[in-house]
Amino acid sequence: MPANEKEEFEPKIIAYLCNWCSYAAADLAGSSRLQYPTNIRAVRIPCTGRLNPLMIIKTLKKGADGILVSGCHPGDCHYIDGNYYARRRFIMLKELLEYSGVESERLNFTWCSAAEGRRFANVVTQVVDRVKSVGPWEGYLDQESIKKLEQETGNPGSTIVGSEGGVVDEQFL
């Protein structure tokens, strides 16, 4: 049942959390016994300024349905201005990924201080709802046009096992 399947879809969301605030906010939400969905996988980073934008591109390539980046409020960075630099990068990354066809619901940026456990729980709920509304992530490519292209041309350079075309020598796998 396709309709049922969509209801059961549980997204996998990678959350990059700043060590000094959002990670502590997640801790606070836990110790305050606040309920929030279990779809996020927290990754602790020293500062949002540490987050290389390529890491987000690669996270989506590896199959995450959405990402959340949360850092200190502007002006409250532990390293004085790391999140100001990060903010510019996120804006450009968001522009790039949205332009190339990634739904904006999958890319979530926010600020959460260490005292905002309740806000963190609300943010996670909001993010999970947003990602659920766009469904599972199918990759950067438009699956329909790729299938059409593969029917026409095959994928002669492919080294993926079981794919059409290409010479795959099993000793190298």
Add this chain to the structure above:
Amino acid sequence: MNNSYKEITEDLQKTVELVFKEEEFEQLLAYSFGEFSGLIEPVIIKEKRDFESKKIVFTEDAYPMLSKYLLKNRDIRQAVVAKPCDTRAIAFYISENIIDRDNLIIIGINGCPGIKENTACDECDTKNPVIADYFVGEPLDESEFAKEIEEIEYLLSDETAEKRKKHYSEEFSRCTQCYACRDACPVCYCDHCFVESNQPIWLEDGSDPEEDMVFHLMRTMHMPGRCVNCGACEMACPEGIEMRSLTSHLYHQARRYFDYRPGLKIDQLSLFSDYNEEDPEPGFLQQEGD
């Protein structure tokens, strides 16, 4: 009106002769006809007698970015024939301390008539050199090429997200990851590029259409605040992939959000090494009570 190629070529030859008389330098980078191919090629002229045997020209096929060739010999004093987009790349090098200003003699081309089949020239917003020691041709009036943010139009800017996704899927499926776009780009100069990095591994081995797309996304993510919108990436692509609309989009968005365009001054910080506390936060998550 733009200068014609013929006017520029004539003026260029006179100016280069003058530069040889007045300045001391070790090599000159310019365009000339290839010895065997007859096509426009970059040439390196080291002595005056070479200059007399090689005819320096500027034509509609002069697409290689000579600024890129400066990087190979950044310790010696060089002269270069620079299109306006080249001068922006050079200004960017100077602002990033890649090259010393005293080591450069820039022969800038005024009123650049553009390069054949280069879509970047249609949305060009600098047709006079940003910095130059010698000028060739008549300067254009700024009102003829300067563009307001509202009137900017670029490839695919009016398409929907689904159409663009389809477009890029089809374009990048032809990519063979030869990295010609990276090698042609005047502002790609890292000694250790992410595509060859094996710790961490950004790009995986083997061929996979999605990996090609990821390569282009990662390459484009390095471009905001550097890309001078010269179109060299697309001119270099052997598969004719239309990839410039990605960098072009970020170029115009950086201008819209931060009023930032790279390579306009030699003392400006690059986009990502600077910040403003009042930067906008488009699309950032908000909660009640924020």
